[in-house]
Amino acid sequence: MTDQLEPGEVSTGTEAAATSGVLLTLAHPALERSRANRALAKAAKGLAGVTFHDLYETYPDFAIDIEAEQEKLLAHDVIALQFPLYWYSTPALLKEWFDLVWLHGFAYGIDGNALAGKRLFAACTTGGAAKAYHAHGYNRFSMDDFLRPLEQTAYLCGMVWETPFVVHGAALKNDEDLKAEAGRYKARIASLMTTPADAEMGA
Amino acid sequence: MPFLLQALVYLGAAVISVPIAKRLGLGSVLGYLIAGVLIGPFALSLVGEQTDVMKFAEFGVVILLFLIGLEVQPSTLWDMRKAIFGFGGAQVVGTSVAIAGFSMLLGLPWQTALAVGMVLAMSSTAIVLQTLDEKGLRQGPVGRAAFGILLLQDLAVIPMFALLPTLATIAPSVHAEAAGHGGGSLVAHLPTWAQGLSVLAAVGIVVGGGRYLVRPIFRFIAEARLREIFTAAALLIVVGVASIMQMVGLSPALGAFLAGVVLAESEFRRELESDIEPFRGLLLGLFFITVGAGIDLGLVARQPLVLIGLVVGLMSLKFLVMFGLARLFGAPARGAAAVATALAQGGEFAFVLLTFTVGAGVIGATLAALLTAAVAVSMALTPVAMILYERIAAMMDAAIPKVVPDTGEFDDSEPDIIIAGFGRFGQITGRLLTANGFRSTVLDSDIEQIDLLRRFGRRVHYGDATRMDLLRAAGIERARMLIVALDDREKTVELVETARKAYPDLVILARAWDRRHAYDLLANGADAVERETFESALALGTTALQKLGYRAHRAYRAASFFRRHDRKSFEELRPIWGQEEAYILASRDAAQTMDRLLATDLARLRPGDAGGAWDTASLDEELKERAERDASRREGAK
Numbered sequence: 001m002t003d004q005l006e007p008g009e010v011s012t013g014t015e016a017a018a019t020s021g022v023l024l025t026l027a028h029p030a031l032e033r034s035r036a037n038r039a040l041a042k043a044a045k046g047l048a049g050v051t052f053h054d055l056y057e058t059y060p061d062f063a064i065d066i067e068a069e070q071e072k073l074l075a076h077d078v079i080a081l082q083f084p085l086y087w088y089s090t091p092a093l094l095k096e097w098f099d100l101v102w103l104h105g106f107a108y109g110i111d112g113n114a115l116a117g118k119r120l121f122a123a124c125t126t127g128g129a130a131k132a133y134h135a136h137g138y139n140r141f142s143m144d145d146f147l148r149p150l151e152q153t154a155y156l157c158g159m160v161w162e163t164p165f166v167v168h169g170a171a172l173k174n175d176e177d178l179k180a181e182a183g184r185y186k187a188r189i190a191s192l193m194t195t196p197a198d199a200e201m202g203a
Numbered sequence: 204m205p206f207l208l209q210a211l212v213y214l215g216a217a218v219i220s221v222p223i224a225k226r227l228g229l230g231s232v233l234g235y236l237i238a239g240v241l242i243g244p245f246a247l248s249l250v251g252e253q254t255d256v257m258k259f260a261e262f263g264v265v266i267l268l269f270l271i272g273l274e275v276q277p278s279t280l281w282d283m284r285k286a287i288f289g290f291g292g293a294q295v296v297g298t299s300v301a302i303a304g305f306s307m308l309l310g311l312p313w314q315t316a317l318a319v320g321m322v323l324a325m326s327s328t329a330i331v332l333q334t335l336d337e338k339g340l341r342q343g344p345v346g347r348a349a350f351g352i353l354l355l356q357d358l359a360v361i362p363m364f365a366l367l368p369t370l371a372t373i374a375p376s377v378h379a380e381a382a383g384h385g386g387g388s389l390v391a392h393l394p395t396w397a398q399g400l401s402v403l404a405a406v407g408i409v410v411g412g413g414r415y416l417v418r419p420i421f422r423f424i425a426e427a428r429l430r431e432i433f434t435a436a437a438l439l440i441v442v443g444v445a446s447i448m449q450m451v452g453l454s455p456a457l458g459a460f461l462a463g464v465v466l467a468e469s470e471f472r473r474e475l476e477s478d479i480e481p482f483r484g485l486l487l488g489l490f491f492i493t494v495g496a497g498i499d500l501g502l503v504a505r506q507p508l509v510l511i512g513l514v515v516g517l518m519s520l521k522f523l524v525m526f527g528l529a530r531l532f533g534a535p536a537r538g539a540a541a542v543a544t545a546l547a548q549g550g551e552f553a554f555v556l557l558t559f560t561v562g563a564g565v566i567g568a569t570l571a572a573l574l575t576a577a578v579a580v581s582m583a584l585t586p587v588a589m590i591l592y593e594r595i596a597a598m599m600d601a602a603i604p605k606v607v608p609d610t611g612e613f614d615d616s617e618p619d620i621i622i623a624g625f626g627r628f629g630q631i632t633g634r635l636l637t638a639n640g641f642r643s644t645v646l647d648s649d650i651e652q653i654d655l656l657r658r659f660g661r662r663v664h665y666g667d668a669t670r671m672d673l674l675r676a677a678g679i680e681r682a683r684m685l686i687v688a689l690d691d692r693e694k695t696v697e698l699v700e701t702a703r704k705a706y707p708d709l710v711i712l713a714r715a716w717d718r719r720h721a722y723d724l725l726a727n728g729a730d731a732v733e734r735e736t737f738e739s740a741l742a743l744g745t746t747a748l749q750k751l752g753y754r755a756h757r758a759y760r761a762a763s764f765f766r767r768h769d770r771k772s773f774e775e776l777r778p779i780w781g782q783e784e785a786y787i788l789a790s791r792d793a794a795q796t797m798d799r800l801l802a803t804d805l806a807r808l809r810p811g812d813a814g815g816a817w818d819t820a821s822l823d824e825e826l827k828e829r830a831e832r833d834a835s836r837r838e839g840a841k
Contacts, residue, residue, distance in 0.1 A: 061763065063764075104819070109822065109825050110825060
């Protein structure tokens with residue numbers, strides 16, 4: 001990171017050889033009460049190549065270890081974020097994690113190329129039904145709109161923004177529906193490791 | 204004998220014998236007494252006549268009473284009036300009468316018998332208080348009762364001096380005036396009413412002087428900042444008061460006590476205490492040595508049976524009277540026995556009174572010599588008697604096991620958690636768990652603590668948690684977790700070890716004293732430990748940073764850094780724990796590394812932010828550069 005790189009020179013960087021797999025970063029302050037997030041996490045956790053990282057369990061006091069987190073980010077090709085949508089945004093600790101770890105000179109800025117070329121993927125559960133997240137729904141904006149800050153974060157860091165995975169009306173789903181969602185989720189995560197990035201497919 | 208040589212003998216004897224006696228569990232008083240016997244004229248004969256030294260040493264008792272007075276607020280004294288006048292008075296009268304009656308049975312005329320009774324009713328303030336102090340009993344009810352009696356005995360000496368000459372049956376050889384105690388009295392020749400007035404005047408001088416004179420004088424001296432003069436002034440007070448009291452025929456010790464009480468509320472109390480304390484220790488030691496040296500071993504050898512009979516008779520009679528009275532005044536049997544044992548000897552007043560009575564023709568010289576020896580031996584036997592009392596008490600405790608400690612029914616047969624130790628630490632952990640709905644069974648071995656907790660409505664079971672049968676009764680087989688929060692390092696390790704061996708799957712958490720203890724516990728099978736002071740010390744440190752001007756969140760993050768680094772080094776050093784040298788080296792290294800890392804981390808803190816995060820300096824710079832670049836590009840475009 002100390003050597004100055006020309007913008008065009010950066011692709012996957014020198015870390016490419018050592019990196020692999022998905023860093024599945026889960027942020028849920030009350031996971032014990034969330035059926036949907038538990039089901040999703042359980043399904044994805046078992047996959048080979050997935051590093052499961054439970055933020056609220058690791059940093060209950062919000063005292064995030066910046067160095068350790070940056071090392072984790074460097075060691076993975078895919079940064080996956082799984083969280084419930086709170087006030088149209090991420091839970092507080094996930095935001096804190098961005099604030100503390102994704103620093104200028106590391107993640108962005110002239111010298112900040114550490115994450116360039118990696119994929120950023122958001123998996124999100126919502127309380128409202130799908131139709132609420134619509135220009136004519138009571139939330140007035142789409143999920144894509146609400147996730148713009150993350151999308152722009154990916155852009156600023158030179159990352160590839162993957163199509164988000166959203167489970168709407170999570171609390172109302174029965175066990176069978178949840179199981180189906182979990183299956184889809186698992187397949188999606190697996191695909192992130194095998195298929196080329198959305199951007200490269202021209203999405 | 205030259206002074207230096209004499210000092211050499213006394214100090215040498217004390218320095219050698221007292222630590223040895225203490226190590227053997229005999230206590231320092233017995234050590235001094237033995238030293239005295241050894242160097243006395245009747246054994247090694249390293250010192251000669253004791254009278255001069257004795258007088259000097261008796262001043263130790265005066266200082267002792269002064270120091271005790273300093274600890275007694277006047278209100279405390281008032282609260283003790285029942286103990287002093289009721290119990291104390293009954294003791295002096297009761298013991299005098301009992302001993303007198305017994306003496307009459309042995310064939311003494313009633314006057315002599317009564318005199319002997321009064322003389323022997325006295326106990327030894329110095330020995331009693333020193334012994335109780337060493338046993339840690341002086342502050343409790345036993346100490347208070349004993350002290351009340353001793354105080355009244357000091358008072359009782361005054362009327363005794365008046366009464367004893369009237370009991371004379373032998374033609375007085377020398378006039379009583381020559382005898383030790385009343386020796387300095389300037390008022391003895393005055394009529395009784397004048398004597399009474401002079402006593403009142405003396406007390407008035409002590410109280411008034413202490414109230415209004417001493418404080419300004421001390422303030423003046425304190426401002427001069429001459430420490431030794433302050434000490435000299437403190438000694439001057441004691442000596443002065445003692446002399447005034449002696450002039451009017453009162454006990455100097457009593458006067459010193461009075462002066463102490465008067466000064467107990469002054470701001471110089473602590474300073475007086477610490478200045479005079481060393482004199483008390485040395486002089487009392489000297490006093491005990493002279494008592495030991497005064498034991499006439501020749502007499503003991505010539506009439507051993509008579510002497511043994513006298514000592515045993517004296518001590519058992521005093522014990523019985525005192526025990527009976529204490530019970531009558533509502534003391535529990537154990538406490539009554541302790542007070543009675545402590546006070547069962549004859550006192551230093553007996554020496555003074557005996558000399559006085561011989562002079563007054565009340566008691567014959569041979570009898571007096573015998574009684575002096577008996578009193579001295581009984582004083583020497585007091586520490587032994589106290590040890591005996593403790594042994595018997597301990598044996599009685601052992602003979603009636605598990606009666607006092609009531610383990611309590613374990614009604615909750617399926618607790619989630621068993622908490623061993625419910626003191627300052629266990630209570631907090633336990634309350635957190637209970638508040639979260641977990642059922643816990645609590646064991647503690649401190650009866651007072653349990654009583655207290657039960658009064659607050661908490662269920663705590665009595666028991667030594669290191670006993671596996673008790674843990675089984677408490678339901679450890681079905682419990683998910685054992686929390687060891689004992690206040691005892693060794694017992695904590697022991698319990699973790701045995702519980703781990705018996706229940707390999709049980710989750711065991713333990714309170715650790717420090718790092719080494721923590722490693723020890725982990726090595727013995729604890730799943731997790733917490734150093735008992737770590738978190739609270741960090742919390743206080745955080746508060747300190749805030750008070751030093753940090754914003755709360757910055758202080759909090761600084762503490763978080765510290766915690767993380769410390770825990771990291773705890774894990775890193777774990778493998779080499781036990782290899783003393785390597786561990787010390789490595790931990791010094793680790794401490795340095797940690798300090799450095801901490802400093803690096805904290806150096807990144809800019810005012811208002813922490814640890815690199817929210818540090819926008821580099822971004823600001825980049826944005827500034829970009830703005831300049833844009834500006835120059837615009838310039839170029841124009």
